[in-house]
Amino acid sequence: MVQQQQTLETAATAMHLVETSALTGQGSEAAVFLPEPDASIDPGPPREDKTPLARSWQAVQDSFNASIEKARHDPETARDLFRFMTYGHTDEKSLHRVRDTFALLSIPLEFLSH
Numbered sequence: 001m002v003q004q005q006q007t008l009e010t011a012a013t014a015m016h017l018v019e020t021s022a023l024t025g026q027g028s029e030a031a032v033f034l035p036e037p038d039a040s041i042d043p044g045p046p047r048e049d050k051t052p053l054a055r056s057w058q059a060v061q062d063s064f065n066a067s068i069e070k071a072r073h074d075p076e077t078a079r080d081l082f083r084f085m086t087y088g089h090t091d092e093k094s095l096h097r098v099r100d101t102f103a104l105l106s107i108p109l110e111f112l113s114h
Contacts, residue, residue, distance in 0.1 A: 071107045078102070078111035 017023035018033040025033055037043075071078040085098045099109060 068105055068107065071111070072105070075111035078107050081107070082112055
C-alpha cells in the first residue's frame, strides 16, 4: 500500500511539473499531460489553406453546397443529386440513408418520385 501511494504521488508530481512547464515531457504521448487550451478564448477563424489541393477541395464543397441549395427548389436537380449520392449503392438501407439525409437538408422527398 505504501509503495502504491508513493507511485501515485510521484506520478502526480511529474504531471504537475509537465503542466507548469517546469519539466519538458518527452516522447510522442507527452502532450497528453499538457493542460487543455482555455476554451473561453476564441481562437479566431481557421487559417485558410492556400494549397492547390485545398482550393480544389473548397471548390468541390462549394459546388456541392450549391447543388444542395438548388435541389431544395428544383426537382430535376434533386433527382440528379439523389442519383449521384446513391451511385453504386442501390440497396434499401443506402437509399433510406440518402432519403434521411435529404430530409435533414430540407430537400423535398416528393421531388424524388417524379
